[in-house]
Amino acid sequence: MPNDDLFAVIMAGGSGTRFWPVSRNASPKQLGRIIGETTMIQATVARLQPLIPAERILVVTTVALAEETRRQLPMLKPEHIIAEPVGRDTAACVCLAAVVVEAIRPGSVAILLPADQVISPADAFQAALAAGAEVARQGSLVTYGIAPRFPSTGYGYIHLGERTADVQNVVVNRVERFVEKPDADTARQYLEHGGYRWNAGIFTWRCDTVLRELRTHCAWLAAAIEPLGRLHGTPGFAAALAEVYLPLKKISIDYALMEHASDIRVITGDFAWDDVGSWDSIYDHLAPDADGVITRGAALTIGCKDSLFISESGQLIAGIDLERMTVIATRDAILVVPRGHSQTVKQVVEALKKQGRDSLL
Numbered sequence: 201m202p203n204d205d206l207f208a209v210i211m212a213g214g215s216g217t218r219f220w221p222v223s224r225n226a227s228p229k230q231l232g233r234i235i236g237e238t239t240m241i242q243a244t245v246a247r248l249q250p251l252i253p254a255e256r257i258l259v260v261t262t263v264a265l266a267e268e269t270r271r272q273l274p275m276l277k278p279e280h281i282i283a284e285p286v287g288r289d290t291a292a293c294v295c296l297a298a299v300v301v302e303a304i305r306p307g308s309v310a311i312l313l314p315a316d317q318v319i320s321p322a323d324a325f326q327a328a329l330a331a332g333a334e335v336a337r338q339g340s341l342v343t344y345g346i347a348p349r350f351p352s353t354g355y356g357y358i359h360l361g362e363r364t365a366d367v368q369n370v371v372v373n374r375v376e377r378f379v380e381k382p383d384a385d386t387a388r389q390y391l392e393h394g395g396y397r398w399n400a401g402i403f404t405w406r407c408d409t410v411l412r413e414l415r416t417h418c419a420w421l422a423a424a425i426e427p428l429g430r431l432h433g434t435p436g437f438a439a440a441l442a443e444v445y446l447p448l449k450k451i452s453i454d455y456a457l458m459e460h461a462s463d464i465r466v467i468t469g470d471f472a473w474d475d476v477g478s479w480d481s482i483y484d485h486l487a488p489d490a491d492g493v494i495t496r497g498a499a500l501t502i503g504c505k506d507s508l509f510i511s512e513s514g515q516l517i518a519g520i521d522l523e524r525m526t527v528i529a530t531r532d533a534i535l536v537v538p539r540g541h542s543q544t545v546k547q548v549v550e551a552l553k554k555q556g557r558d559s560l561l
Contacts, residue, residue, distance in 0.1 A: 209297040211312065212260065216228040230316040244314075245273060247326075251330060258281075266281055282296065284441070295422060296425055302429060307408060308407055310406075317400075317401075328469045331368045336409070343404075343467075346473045351391045355475070358377075370470070371467065421448070478542040480539060480542045497513075499516070502520045503520060507519065508525075510527070511529045513529055513531040524540070532560065533560055
């Protein structure tokens with residue numbers, strides 16, 4: 201089936217605090233070269249093509265990041281970089297994206313995905329997205345699950361319901377329920393059960409369908425945002441967006457809609473997926489030496505094992521007899537944290553906020 205009605209909306213407004221000191225308010229991880237030679241958002245755009253051409257890709261980001269996002273993605277239409285004046289969580293982003301895409305082309309299907317995931321190979325990813333679009337055209341809300349590789353406590357899960365007719369050799373199930381991040385024992389049970397998937401945080405739906413569902417399950421949000429559709433692409437859009445967004449309550453799409461809607465399908469992705477949530481995840485994507493040491497930039501190690509050293513500033517990192525340590529150096533900050541503990545890096549960011557050291561944020 202042709203995909204001329206298929207759009208992609210990339211969510212790119214996050215701050216990536218677990219990747220401090222490289223990720224900052226003005227240059228969060230999606231705009232940085234965390235892995236590979238391109239930035240994460242550039243890799244996300246490239247991964248969507250040729251299934252979705254650049255003219256049908258939109259990005260929802262923040263006012264502060266919009267200019268740099270446009271600079272990094274010159275192939276996108278400038279008006280397709282939508283700048284939220286304030287963050288109001290994912291439900292507002294979903295609603296706004298659906299309203300804008302529906303205004304551009306009524307009856308379209310939109311894929312909503314984060315800007316900061318690592319996924320390969322691209323052809324398997326596109327095959328899953330194409331299958332999801334076909335299911336979405338029939339009126340279902342579609343999400344994507346990843347078969348767990350280990351009992352993760354850091355991901356939400358999807359409990360699979362009955363298997364429906366597969367699409368283009370891609371497995372499709374009804375969603376039985378969404379499950380919050382579990383404790384270790386529960387995560388092990390999910391892995392042993394086999395009927396659970398990691399929640400990849402990627403969605404596909406007809407824009408008119410998701411807007412109808414939001415009117416039913418989160419009417420106040422739809423009522424506030426839907427009138428903005430007629431203003432997109434006009435000089436008054438930014439001001440109207442700010443007026444609507446500022447008083448909105450924060451609510452995630454999970455709470456606003458996905459926990460209440462009845463017709464949700466999950467596609468099990470046949471591709472490698474990582475949401476790259478902290479420095480610890482980098483160990484899975486960069487090649488180590490014989491001692492398990494990964495270096496990037498100016499780094500000299502002697503007797504070190506199973507460690508990561510990244511210098512973003514050109515200053516030399518010299519490590520001696522360190523084991524299972526992560527060391528990240530930028531122009532104005534150095535992070536040293538044991539491997540396996542980088543989820544706590546956000547505590548540094550919170551401490552800097554309390555101290556008023558905004559120049560380091």
